[in-house]
Amino acid sequence: MPVRLSGSMGVAELVFTVLAFNAPLSIAVGFIPVVIGAGNGLGAPLIFVVCAVLLIVFAVGFTTMGRHLPNPGAYYAYITAGLGRPLGLGCAFVAVFAYFFILIGSYAFGGITLQALVRDMLNGPDIEWWVWVLVLQAVAGVLGYFRISLSAKILTVAMCLEVVVIVAYNAVVLFRGGPQGRPVPALDLSNFTSGAVGLALLFGVTCFAGFEATAVFREETRDPARTVPRAAYLSVIVMAVMYAVTTGVVIIAFGPDAVVAATGADPTGAMLGSFRLYLGQVAVDIVNVLLCSSIFAAVLATHNVCARYLYSLSVDAVLPRSLSVVHPRHASPHRASVAVSALVFLATAVLLTINLEPLRLYAALVGIGGYALLFLLLCTAVAVIPYLTRMRRQGRAISPAASVAAPGLSAMGLAFVLALASRNVAVLFGATQAASNVLLAVVYGLVLVGVVYGLWLRSRKPEVYQRIGRQDI
Template structure:
């Protein structure tokens, strides 16, 4: 059945119709991934942490190294996307390479991760909006969860409609973020800072200074969300070309942007002062640099754009989460009614509504329990980043057996793309996972006990998915065969 047959019928399509519709191009997909990543939030919130608590003056190289590792991963990831036309990204690819049990376990941990990131992002958005209204605009001091409900409502409405609408909104918001960061970059580099432009960051003593492991860990988590290029497979033009291009563009853009921002922050303060400044006040050090070099108007613009950046990330995360629910419903692991496609918009409207409902209930429960929004954001996004590393490792491992054992007929084995690049990437992610586990308290911002509980829940979701697959294999073999859409 063609995509047009889903988009011409009036009203929602029957639950049995399972093809999304859209007309996203390379730029639309790349901007959606960048929006998921919230680049302004990374520049303000993560870059100074890597300088102050990570490998200090070597932070620019950390981002370049993390980007290189992810580009290696993308070699196998995009090669697989050309030969495995299943939506679902990590879920579909891990299933194809490592089996349905591991695939469904990965899908459960991915869904868990995205819901945590979504709820944590909403909490952050509520705090940022309240700060903007109360501290900058001198408006009323409204509880953070009230603003969260506003953000959820807007994201839910946009998520209900065709993905092209969300893509346009995300592109518009992203342009504002990129512009203000580019202005800051240009002014600082032109000025040269108090100690002049320097290559100190690229010396071996700087690259390996401080806590290299922590820097790598946070550096990788700053690239989250690029798998969305494959999640939107059914909604893009010419996916065989669009997905690889968008993936490489997104990773390269993030690596370049964050490495440059780190170098600019170091230049703006001077190598002798920047580590102390960023360690004492990570976020404040960046806004102070904007104040010094671009002025008060720029600081106000950053405050506003930080709110739009967080919302853009929330919208992108909402759309990705909805499509995971959609894929699992199409595969009949979840009730098939959730996987219905809207007849007019070609969107997973029911999965989108369910995503909104889950996030509202989750956040209201936390608000009633009077959980600190700041602590909530750090913990949920931290564990989401940890789960991302697990998924990156499993996907890298899955590429090799897929092409060695299940390579589509007529496809020639390319040792670099199908074996060496994913193998090297898997080694890098294995190291990153070890570092993440060893530094879990720093990643979540919680005690060792709380961090261990959260880790147990994350791995428990994987075990739950694995067990569900075993039960399906015995009791519902037709559904088991559909896991990862392997029978389609």
């Protein structure tokens, strides 16, 4: 019998884990004003609705496949089952790369945010940002060692606090109204296509990243056949409502005539100024504190996802089997978690020697990680079709809508967004075009490395090859 993880996460805990990965308060302060100012302006609320519809359509095939392929491993397992072991292994390497880059970038952002909080708001010592990074790494590493339910409880509390602040801002703005009253320009469909709608779609979809976590923690949920699909749909719906409503409220708060210029000139500064205007300086101070907890929640969620990917690859013997050991008391992939902590520490040390500016580091690493996750979403949507088609031929009760129509439509939508991302990589990564092209080459190069390695395993280690994608359970 292969080693298994175990746990009792429910729907709410799994949804909060997905929300933590996305850091909703950070999105409200940092991403929503970008979608308005640099995207499609007054049509921005509809962007989040469209992106949510796309992911819900994707979830139809995704959750249906999960019911018929109850393997842990998420995208790794699904792509392998649908498109073959070599490509599945290549996509697993991309997933590890994506989450690891997002983790490193989030640590950098957390470091500078904590530095500013202690120095500027609390009037404390000016401690170097990388020292705070080490503190965050230590705390996340300790929590990642223990049972997932401990992390889930912490993430739930952090998310509740973030949601309270966002709801309070929305409620006050809607009650008081903005300089032009309470217009609802999003209802004018002509606004949807205004400005850079493609760029808005690109940033909109990335705000839903982390959707895969609903399947990553499958082994550690209570009744996964019900918990995972419910959490998948609910997480998308909650994020869509929160993002769309908050975006509409931001437009009201600034006024339709001024919001695009204000958010385009200084996205984060404009949002913090709006919080100050409607909720007062105390609220801004609370937002600054909660931004730190939001980033930490995202770091913790990402650390746990990275650990589970290393665990899955080690169970399959693609990585050293020692990483697949489950803690006898905490039922956690504790060795894989320690490995993630060690890799993060080494990567941080290397990046410090390069002396990159932390904000640029954050933008580049999270941007490339988000791009890689878009690629994996597309591959998974395509993989659903052949797998569920085979299941239907074997007599499984699967509708054509779930096996072909929904995944096909989502694949077309995701292909469009990925094409937009490929054309705007410099904007997405916050780097030069040359550097962005190198990062793109790394993503697709990892796919090729995985494919070649998978073919090598097929000829030299067939017993390992058969295990790729958790196919042996």
